[in-house]
Amino acid sequence: MFRFYIILIIFSCVCSACGTPASKYPVVLIQTKHGEIAVELYTDKAPQTAGAFLKNVDAGIYKNSYFYRVLNQDNQASDAVKTFLVQGGIWRNNSKLSDSLSRVPHETTQQTGILHTDGVISMARQEPGSAGTEFFLCIGNQPGLDFGGKNNPDGQGYAAFGKVIEGLDVLRKIYRQPEEDQYFFPPVPIYNITR
Template identity: 60%
Template sequence: MYRILSIILAVILWMGCTEKTGKGNPVVVIETKYGQIEIELYIDRAPKTAGAFLSYVDSGFYENTSFYRVLNVNNQPSNAPKTEILQGGLWRTKNDKARSIPGIPHESTATTGIKHKDGIISVARLAPGTANAEFFICIDDQPGLDEGGENVEDKLGYAAFGKVIKGMSVVRKIYLQNDRNQYLDPPVAIYNISRK
């Protein structure tokens, strides 16, 4: 009996090496100089976007990249709707790689039901279907980024695909660093993003 319990315990510990949430969604960890940020990826609700992001994580694309852009109430035109986000990815450190990644088919907030609330992670884009490895984290609720929102000219919104579940204080600390013309000065290094 003791041997059977030992085997069962070993299997349970082995299965727990790659953390998933109660819904079976994967969790990734962003490592920065200010600490770690844990994000649950909603692969169940945004399979194309979360799946693409996870493939970039597994391919090592985010090793030695950065958080480089911040939008806050002080660095946007006074006559425009405001957005508060922290943006990161490959653009500043691996630009050629960033431009070589194909776009992800757009999954709108109306389709996924994932609204741009505090701590939600989403992909940056120009036109729908052009998003790839550049991502942003919402600071407070940002309904203007949802489908139909006032912050997106085409009204199709951005594709949200996960949420910070631990380390939002780290996100806010990075968000409050010095910026110049919406760019962090200096950028904050992302040492790596990996599965938990």
């Protein structure tokens, strides 16, 4: 038993030293101007979406990208169903690459069971199956983004695939940055996203 505790302590130290929180899932670090956000990706529940995101991370496409869009209480139509999130990716600085990459088959929240709760990461899209490089993080619970929700006319919702496990304070700081017509002004730098 004593040996088990020693191994556990060593494992904890190794995880602390590398800066990545311990998780049974793959963890990515979103490195921003305001600090780091650690996100675990549910590769078992949303294998295609999480797998595609990890492929993009491993290819280094998010280096020098941005959080560029924010939806808050004040920048949405008063009669619209409100959504609260920050959106990022490479569209702003490399839309050509974003458009050239493969699209991800749509995994609904009904299929995965991953709901759009506070800190959940999900893929941005136009129609189902059009997601690629752009993603968003939920601020608070956003049931309108789930399958059958009212935030998308097709009712299919968005493909959630992970959740923030450290750095919610950083996410909220980003959310509060100046914006104009739903776009951060200036955009918030993402230095890189790494495993």
